[in-house]
Amino acid sequence: MMAQHNRCEDVELYVLGGLEQEDRLAFEAHLASCVHCKKEVDELMPLLDTLPLAVQQVDPPEGMKDRVMARVFDNSKPELGTVAKRRIQEAEEPPSRDGEPAPTRFRWLTGGLVAMIAGLAVFSGAMVSEVRKMDDQNAQLNAQVADLKQQLAISAPTDATGPLQVENVVSLDAGTADIVARGLATIVIDSAGTHLIIQAEQLPALQNEEAFQVWLLKDGQPASAGTFLTHDGTGALYHTIAAAESEYDTIAITLEPDAQGNEPRGPIVLSAPLTSA
Amino acid sequence: MQDPAGDERLMRRIAGRDNEALEALYDRYERPVYSFVFRMVKDPMAAEEVVQELFMRIWHSAERVHTGGSQGKVSTWMFAVARNLAIDWLRKKGRRPQETQEEAAWERVADGVSTEQAVERRMLGEEMQQAIGDLNEDQQQVLNWIYFLGYTQQEVASRENIPLGTVKSRVRLALKQLRKRFDHGRKEGAWQ
Numbered sequence A: 001m002m003a004q005h006n007r008c009e010d011v012e013l014y015v016l017g018g019l020e021q022e023d024r025l026a027f028e029a030h031l032a033s034c035v036h037c038k039k040e041v042d043e044l045m046p047l048l049d050t051l052p053l054a055v056q057q058v059d060p061p062e063g064m065k066d067r068v069m070a071r072v073f074d075n076s077k078p079e080l081g082t083v084a085k086r087r088i089q090e091a092e093e094p095p096s097r098d099g100e101p102a103p104t105r106f107r108w109l110t111g112g113l114v115a116m117i118a119g120l121a122v123f124s125g126a127m128v129s130e131v132r133k134m135d136d137q138n139a140q141l142n143a144q145v146a147d148l149k150q151q152l153a154i155s156a157p158t159d160a161t162g163p164l165q166v167e168n169v170v171s172l173d174a175g176t177a178d179i180v181a182r183g184l185a186t187i188v189i190d191s192a193g194t195h196l197i198i199q200a201e202q203l204p205a206l207q208n209e210e211a212f213q214v215w216l217l218k219d220g221q222p223a224s225a226g227t228f229l230t231h232d233g234t235g236a237l238y239h240t241i242a243a244a245e246s247e248y249d250t251i252a253i254t255l256e257p258d259a260q261g262n263e264p265r266g267p268i269v270l271s272a273p274l275t276s277a
Numbered sequence B: 001m002q003d004p005a006g007d008e009r010l011m012r013r014i015a016g017r018d019n020e021a022l023e024a025l026y027d028r029y030e031r032p033v034y035s036f037v038f039r040m041v042k043d044p045m046a047a048e049e050v051v052q053e054l055f056m057r058i059w060h061s062a063e064r065v066h067t068g069g070s071q072g073k074v075s076t077w078m079f080a081v082a083r084n085l086a087i088d089w090l091r092k093k094g095r096r097p098q099e100t101q102e103e104a105a106w107e108r109v110a111d112g113v114s115t116e117q118a119v120e121r122r123m124l125g126e127e128m129q130q131a132i133g134d135l136n137e138d139q140q141q142v143l144n145w146i147y148f149l150g151y152t153q154q155e156v157a158s159r160e161n162i163p164l165g166t167v168k169s170r171v172r173l174a175l176k177q178l179r180k181r182f183d184h185g186r187k188e189g190a191w192q
């Protein structure tokens, strides 16, 4: 290393939320073993409880509470909320007023995801960059994947020869009762191969060298799909599956003592069966 | 913030699917959370969307939210989530709020908040506003860009053409000064 990054100097930016994902992850890894920074974070935390109050107080719009509460209590499934439902309705409707044919919308959505996957593929060597990209696009991706899945389900063979196909979207369930994490695994196929996108949240905090590791299993035999760290319990991973190894039946995320393992050593945090689409 | 234990109790009830508890939490935080988000997105519709999404998340993940001790308080978590959602919205829109819209004509100062909690909160907020006002201009700017507008250190550096190290040191000095001010306040019981 030419210039050693003094992570202790990032503590204020970390607390304030001003670090890029890459630096944030690096800082969190550092934080796990730096007593000084832990103390600093603890001492800075109370500021964050008062900073948001230092803004001009404004009246919320009329009737906001009723609208918010109605929407919250109406939507038991936030992952496939109103936006996805609306898309289904739109897709079932005849071409829109301005004569735009229905498939256009579908291609547009597909294009967005293709662009994102292509963007990720460029960085396939640098995991950290991918994780950062994933983080930025997480919310967007969630919505897009949900929409896309719905679109595929209803307009099935329309775009079968297209450049990209969402093979499978599975939600990952907690391995044991005391784990509250949840996640989403999306398998996408394009001309470059089969891609696995993992997003998880509410993961347990990592200590020291610990890392989360993603495994693809076939008949109980695990193959590593990479490791990731988390920020505030949220993490993401992108992995390209070689053509020859695409017949997996299970996906699992374990909490590992470090990121160096070739086989699972820690407990399963999240897992799901992979049924073929 | 003012009643962390009460917030904790509400969160536990929300985890047990208690509608009234969610409404109670909403009533406690509607105005400060909305004001904070509005400060970031500068758009009443967008601010409402963010508040909507925040309470959606609270409702659906209350049982997974671990607060207390070093995890911070419920309110800290709520504001952090609200800030992230606001930043998501800003990035998705590909636009940044205009500083000059800050004093929009239709923006009214909140009135009639009379609960003890609201009064205390307003007092703390004003104290913090004053503390920020006492920072030098450079420090105020980086605090605003990073915390309230959601820019990262790199974005501030390239957008404002300031060396990374300078951004970092301004943030450090700003927080150091705010902390000094509030550590002092805490001893006098004005903090928490």
Ligand SMILES: [Zn+2]
Pocket: A007, A008, A009, A030, A034, A035, A036, A037
């Ligand atoms: Zn340190």
